[in-house]
Amino acid sequence: MATAHPNLFSFPSTDYLAQQLRGYVLRAQNAALTRHDTFRLAVSGGSLPTVLARALLAPSNGSPEDTPQFAKWHIFFADERAVPLDHEDSNYRLLKDELVSKIPSELGAPTVHAIDANHVNDDDPQELADLYQEELMRSFAAKDSVKLPVFDLILLGCGPDGHTCSLFPGHELLREKDAWVAAETNSPKPPPKRITLTLPVVTHAVSIAFVATGAGKKDILKKIFDQEEGRSIPSALVNQGGGEKVSWFTDHPAVEGISFPRRGSL
Numbered sequence: 001m002a003t004a005h006p007n008l009f010s011f012p013s014t015d016y017l018a019q020q021l022r023g024y025v026l027r028a029q030n031a032a033l034t035r036h037d038t039f040r041l042a043v044s045g046g047s048l049p050t051v052l053a054r055a056l057l058a059p060s061n062g063s064p065e066d067t068p069q070f071a072k073w074h075i076f077f078a079d080e081r082a083v084p085l086d087h088e089d090s091n092y093r094l095l096k097d098e099l100v101s102k103i104p105s106e107l108g109a110p111t112v113h114a115i116d117a118n119h120v121n122d123d124d125p126q127e128l129a130d131l132y133q134e135e136l137m138r139s140f141a142a143k144d145s146v147k148l149p150v151f152d153l154i155l156l157g158c159g160p161d162g163h164t165c166s167l168f169p170g171h172e173l174l175r176e177k178d179a180w181v182a183a184e185t186n187s188p189k190p191p192p193k194r195i196t197l198t199l200p201v202v203t204h205a206v207s208i209a210f211v212a213t214g215a216g217k218k219d220i221l222k223k224i225f226d227q228e229e230g231r232s233i234p235s236a237l238v239n240q241g242g243g244e245k246v247s248w249f250t251d252h253p254a255v256e257g258i259s260f261p262r263r264g265s266l
């Protein structure tokens with residue numbers, strides 16, 4: 001378990017947050033391209049894709065460092081709902097509508113790794129999870145040759161109950177040590193059937209960022225950052241496992257009243 005603390009950033013507006021997030025994501029991209037000429041990231045659904053689109057679709061300052069090289073991006077999902085890809089609850093659809101379909105063609109197109117839509121109606125989403133794990137193995141090498149995949153970046157949300165990916169408070173999936181991708185059959189937040197990256201995969205990434213904005217996140221962030229009782233909340237477990245690799249992008253209303261030290265710039 002990491003002992004270093006996560007970085008808590010708080011910004012006066014979502015526009016400024018998006019600007020800072022752009023710099024952070026592109027730094028992760030540039031470092032990844034230097035390491036292996038590809039940028040492998042996992043993204044969440046919920047409120048994240050809208051902020052991410054605002055960050056990445058903003059005009060570049062023209063420098064190579066500030067230019068997304070989308071053709072070299074491999075985008076996976078931190079979690080996905082067991083629904084068809086054109087369903088309104090699909091995280092794939094959300095990312096496509098908010099970001100991918102709006103990328104100007106001169107910036108290239110990312111490779112987006114969707115779930116296998118042939119299995120979204122299965123009673124048990126385990127096959128869907130296994131197939132997505134195999135999809136990861138094709139990109140990151142077989143599970144028996146590497147213990148865990150190493151994403152260059154994982155972008156997370158934090159629900160009002162502190163869930164992240166589809167890892168919910170008190171759930172046995174939080175203790176999963178072996179699988180890379182797990183099935184959730186009874187999510188407390190609809191839709192009930194989902195798949196999710198597991199905690200060891202999330203905390204093994206090179207960089208991990210949460211985006212959490214608005215006063216609706218204030219109470220759960222206070223628990224996660226300031227209170228002992230918040231230590232077992234899924235998003236807090238990412239903080240504990242990832243330590244200083246974890247950065248939180250928040251706005252002022254989301255962190256009002258929190259004593260944990262925060263910074264206003266990267």
Ligand SMILES: O=C1O[C@H](COP(=O)(O)O)[C@@H](O)[C@H](O)[C@H]1O
Nearest residue numbers: 044045046047048157158159165
């Ligand atoms: O159900 C989900 O919720 C979380 C949090 O969403 P937010 O709207 O509160 O940001 C999200 O990160 C996850 O991907 C999604 O499936």
